[in-house]
Amino acid sequence: MEQVIVYNVEHHEAMGVLIVIYFFLSGLGAGAFLTAAGLRLFGGEKYARIEKTAAIAAPLLLMPGLLCLVIELGKPLRFLNMFFYFNPSSVASWGVWVINIFLAIAVLYAFLHVIGKAGMVRPLAYLGFVFALAVGFYSGMLLYQMHGYILWHSALIPVIFLVSAIASGLAVVLLLSGSADADQTRVLSKVLAVVVGVDLVLALTEVLTLAWSSGEKAAVAEVILSGGYGFLFIGVYLIAGLVLPLMVLARQRTSRNVQVVAAVLVLVGTLAMRYVIVMGGQALPLS
Amino acid sequence: MKKREKNNVGQCSAEHERPHRRREVLKVGVLGAMAAWAGAGKVLASSETANKQRRYAMVIDLRRCVGCHACSVACKSENNVPLGVWRSWVKQVERGKFPNTQRHFLPRLCNHCEEPACVAACPTKATYKREDGIILIHEERCIGCKLCMVACPYDARFLQPDKGVVNKCTFCEHRVDQGVVPACVNTCQGKARIFGDLNDPTSEVAKLVAREPIQVLKPELGTKPRVFYIASDTGVAGRIRKEI
Numbered sequence: 001m002e003q004v005i006v007y008n009v010e011h012h013e014a015m016g017v018l019i020v021i022y023f024f025l026s027g028l029g030a031g032a033f034l035t036a037a038g039l040r041l042f043g044g045e046k047y048a049r050i051e052k053t054a055a056i057a058a059p060l061l062l063m064p065g066l067l068c069l070v071i072e073l074g075k076p077l078r079f080l081n082m083f084f085y086f087n088p089s090s091v092a093s094w095g096v097w098v099i100n101i102f103l104a105i106a107v108l109y110a111f112l113h114v115i116g117k118a119g120m121v122r123p124l125a126y127l128g129f130v131f132a133l134a135v136g137f138y139s140g141m142l143l144y145q146m147h148g149y150i151l152w153h154s155a156l157i158p159v160i161f162l163v164s165a166i167a168s169g170l171a172v173v174l175l176l177s178g179s180a181d182a183d184q185t186r187v188l189s190k191v192l193a194v195v196v197g198v199d200l201v202l203a204l205t206e207v208l209t210l211a212w213s214s215g216e217k218a219a220v221a222e223v224i225l226s227g228g229y230g231f232l233f234i235g236v237y238l239i240a241g242l243v244l245p246l247m248v249l250a251r252q253r254t255s256r257n258v259q260v261v262a263a264v265l266v267l268v269g270t271l272a273m274r275y276v277i278v279m280g281g282q283a284l285p286l287s
Numbered sequence: 288m289k290k291r292e293k294n295n296v297g298q299c300s301a302e303h304e305r306p307h308r309r310r311e312v313l314k315v316g317v318l319g320a321m322a323a324w325a326g327a328g329k330v331l332a333s334s335e336t337a338n339k340q341r342r343y344a345m346v347i348d349l350r351r352c353v354g355c356h357a358c359s360v361a362c363k364s365e366n367n368v369p370l371g372v373w374r375s376w377v378k379q380v381e382r383g384k385f386p387n388t389q390r391h392f393l394p395r396l397c398n399h400c401e402e403p404a405c406v407a408a409c410p411t412k413a414t415y416k417r418e419d420g421i422i423l424i425h426e427e428r429c430i431g432c433k434l435c436m437v438a439c440p441y442d443a444r445f446l447q448p449d450k451g452v453v454n455k456c457t458f459c460e461h462r463v464d465q466g467v468v469p470a471c472v473n474t475c476q477g478k479a480r481i482f483g484d485l486n487d488p489t490s491e492v493a494k495l496v497a498r499e500p501i502q503v504l505k506p507e508l509g510t511k512p513r514v515f516y517i518a519s520d521t522g523v524a525g526r527i528r529k530e531i
Contacts, residue, residue, distance in 0.1 A: 002529065002530045003522050003528070003529065005379070006381050007376075008376070009442075014437045015437060074430070074433065075429065081413075082411060087412045089406075089407040090407065090408050090410045091408070092432065092434055142434075145408055146437045285442070285527050287526065
């Protein structure tokens with residue numbers, strides 16, 4: 001039977017576009033660092049040039065993201081309270097330590113590259129690798145804790161955020177490594193293709209499990225698969241941001257133009273995904 | 288059970304009594320009596336559990352709610368809630384077609400959960416649960432990160448526009464601490480809202496919760512709300528739905 005909502009109060013969305021940008025930039029920073037540390041730990045000395053680019057990019061991408069987070073606060077100047085008070089049950093309380101320790105590591109790592117002492121950074125690369133993974137994972141975990149929001153409260157969300165952080169980080173490093181050796185950028189784009197493939201599988205799993213359920217889950221699926229959110233999620237993220245880069249990278253990885261196009265598509269797709277998850281997740285009223 | 292003073296306004300007039308100014312005494316006394324007649328300061332039932340831990344709770348008997356919004360207005364006025372945001376409001380749904388139609392009401396406020404998701408999510412421990420179960424916010428510690436707003440599955444919280452910190456229903460803790468019921472309970476025309484100590488078996492809330500068919504909002508989330516509804520309607524409880 002139909003019913004009409006005569007009156008209700010819906011308070012404004014708590015998380016805005018600045019949070020979307022923060023998630024995007026912190027993911028980029030973590031992904032870029034993972035690329036740098038990954039090249040150091042698994043690639044070796046010959047990738048030193050790309051590694052340096054990635055190492056310098058990581059803190060520079062992360063810092064404006066953190067700035068967005070502080071500006072978004074109702075009381076920006078009180079952000080230090082995050083360090084003075086600790087709540088073990090709050091994901092954000094852990095996250096602020098994880099992301100700031102990571103920032104310190106990333107700055108030190110970049111500094112060592114700038115002064116040309118890259119050879120001695122191996123232990124720092126190990127440590128930073130772990131913290132970068134934690135940063136990529138934590139933003140999704142932050143959303144997961146909000147159990148009133150069906151789109152966020154899924155075990156796949158932290159994994160999707162981590163994998164897309166790695167993908168976008170690889171993409172930005174690939175974009176910045178134009179002058180690097182063609183063989184090396186080819187390897188980078190191969191890794192990018194694999195990560196994008198994993199991201200695609202995860203995203204499809206998430207959206208299909210929502211679409212094939214009933215009630216509120218199906219309602220959430222309808223929100224992110226139709227209208228403006230649908231265009232961003234299916235068109236920009238799934239097709240332009242994942243399927244297209246995967247197709248072009250699978251066919252032709254050596255061409256610089258193909259690499260640039262794929263990298264840009266991945267970046268735009270990741271941003272669109274973050275937007276749809278954060279804003280679309282809040283689209284349905286809670287009460 | 289020891290009876291306490293009938294109303295706090297009467298107490299006020301006793302405090303203001305000055306022997307040489309009889310007219311003023313009379314005025315205050317008359318005002319007090321009028322206020323008492325209007326039920327302006329219903330006191331909390333005196334508790335036999337004074338030594339035990341109190342657990343404040345509210346029962347909203349929807350069979351008595353007429354959707355007059357007096358609670359929303361009383362709350363705004365009592366707590367100086369800014370324009371555009373609400374600590375308490377009455378959700379309304381209309382179902383069916385004339386003549387088979389009915390309006391259903393759901394007065395809303397913070398649920399003061401036993402397992403509050405907001406307290407768990409707050410990164411600075413600015414929001415906390417008091418020993419008597421009331422969920423409050425240290426306004427001077429809150430950084431306005433709004434994570435509690437998204438953590439709350441009931442949309443009970445908002446960012447106070449003029450202060451930049453989060454705000455919500457406090458069960459009128461400033462009144463409760465003085466032994467007076469919250470403003471919404473005090474003003475409710477149909478006496479639909481009942482407030483008291485759930486741990487005191489002689490209190491009205493404890494009796495109602497024990498005996499009546501009660502319901503809480505989104506019980507599946509395990510937040511254990513301490514706002515109980517009698518005769519809650521499926522159309523207004525939970526998310527907004529165009530049909531049931």
